[in-house]
């Protein structure tokens with residue numbers, strides 16, 4: 001270990017280099033800024049070509065500018081000293097000096113791969129790997145790994161305790177951070193896997209699946225920006241809370257062109273954030289829903305006319321219910337319902353013409369008949385009433401009244417009751433979104449012309465419009481049904497997806513490469529076999545490349561030991577990770593009188609807030625959540641940035657320095673997947689874990 005003064009000298013030397021890179025970055029930002037200004041000025045020339053050029057120029061320069069600004073924090077984070085004497089700096093983005101010499105290698109570039117891949121067993125030409133810890137642009141620490149002592153020059157200084165452990169012990173705040181400086185070898189392999197078919201990344205809790213997935217999105221954009229930026233990268237996570245938690249990672253890596261959506265927000269215009277209770281959720285997620293929705297999309301709409309009488313010259317033309325049903329079948333056999341909207345008048349008119357028999361009527365022939373009928377308000381009104389354009393959300397709203405007749409033996413009484421109950425307030429739950437999406441696809445798009453510039457390629461789209469879309473949608477508007485496809489679909493917490501949700505994502509990834517991230521032992525969807533089939537259909541034979549992550553970076557070993565007992569009880573053969581940190585802090589369990597549970601939890605939470613620096617979560621079963629929320633309102637108001645009250649499912653993917661579980665038996669008993677949910681909840685804690693209950697049935701079951 002080197003002396004402090006040696007470390008100070010090293011820090012000073014690194015600071016000088018970091019300053020040079022920052023100066024250069026600032027110069028690049030100035031250039032980008034002046035390009036924006038020049039682009040805007042060019043627009044004042046006034047002709048259309050100049051406007052398009054301006055838009056493209058301003059757009060590109062602004063993107064560059066925001067990438068440069070985002071990269072400021074921790075811009076330079078690594079340095080390699082190679083056996084051949086070369087020294088190579090690694091950073092969030094690539095930077096060159098005025099002579100185009102490389103000052104900083106982008107972490108995603110092939111030249112940076114060795115930073116993550118080199119080990120003491122296989123140094124791959126690296127003598128010393130150095131991680132620079134920075135606050136803004138100031139170097140505050142150095143962590144070195146000496147990978148090849150034999151090749152090190154005598155005067156090489158090695159300092160620090162190891163970058164990874166230093167980073168893992170930091171207090172957690174309310175958002176996830178990039179781990180770009182300390183990505184581990186097995187993670188790097190998954191991040192840099194080529195974008196072919198489906199990349200499947202599995203691993204236990206805290207193994208870095210989410211951070212790996214996000215860094216992979218940034219990596220893919222770097223390697224094939226044209227394809228992934230124009231085609232779009234869609235990142236799907238379990239909840240809006242989770243999307244908020246991860247939203248900073250990609251911008252901090254300089255990437256803003258990725259669409260982040262929770263699974264309740266996949267369909268434009270719908271933002272569902274609440275889950276159904278378990279019976280309704282299982283019914284809505286099951287592929288048994290499919291025939292029900294198909295029937296709904298093709299059935300007559302309530303209030304549709306069942307008969308048409310039309311007086312033409314000396315004929316009374318009539319279509320009864322059976323004949324109308326025949327025309328309906330014929331129309332639907334060829335195309336989706338809304339697509340057939342423009343065909344319906346001709347189909348009806350044709351059927352009527354076949355009934356024309358009067359001499360006077362026949363005189364003008366078929367075209368005369370069609371001219372008369374298609375300009376007759378009575379006829380137009382009939383067709384509008386008989387074949388109205390149908391909106392998916394409005395159709396979904398009719399489900400509570402029609403499910404009994406449509407489900408016809410598909411669901412049992414208890415399921416039907418749970419479904420009706422879930423729809424009583426008319427507000428879509430997360431589980432309804434795939435149903436609405438399915439209906440959108442079954443109904444099809446109305447063949448109407450969108451606004452003028454819809455066919456304009458993205459590159460030429462007006463800057464303002466692009467900006468607007470990006471702001472509203474975090475990049476990609478999927479306003480039309482045929483326009484839902486992406487170039488890459490990345491799914492986090494994939495173990496939770498129901499068959500209907502897989503169908504919804506499959507439609508968006510038909511021509512995409514995929515990254516699928518999950519851990520079966522944490523699944524909240526109760527029927528894994530059905531989900532596996534749905535996933536296979538969504539991937540449609542694409543080749544799968546599998547990666548497994550094995551180290552748990554989140555939980556202390558003390559916490560994970562307990563959680564692993566729960567995992568073994570929850571599923572036959574859980575994928576358990578190895579926790580690398582020991583803290584000496586064992587989970588605490590309090591058993592108190594039922595009436596005292598919430599008060600005791602409040603007390604423990606206060607103590608946790610004193611003992612950790614960062615965030616604390618209080619987790620309760622859904623039935624008790626309102627009560628716990630009310631009891632904790634005062635404490636949450638005192639610590640708005642540090643304390644949260646959540647139910648089990650809402651903790652998916654998140655992490656906190658300390659977790660207090662209120663009545664764990666509630667979590668276990670509230671659904672078929674209760675044990676797996678408890679496993680998720682226990683593995684959210686990085687440092688401290690406490691449970692407070694009126695019984696300890698759950699502990700007796702797992703010990």
Ligand SMILES: Nc1ncnc2c1ncn2[C@@H]1O[C@H](COP(=O)(O)OP(=O)(O)OP(=O)(O)O)[C@@H](O)[C@H]1O
Pocket residue numbers: 164167168177179182183184187203204205206207208209210211212519522553554652653654655683
């Ligand atoms: N290489 C790394 N360097 C530093 N921190 C890391 C590294 N890998 C993972 N972590 C940290 O470990 C924690 C867990 O990571 P992440 O949330 O991605 O795990 P996960 O596998 O998605 O977990 P879960 O399945 O429980 O949701 C995060 O705080 C993350 O920043």
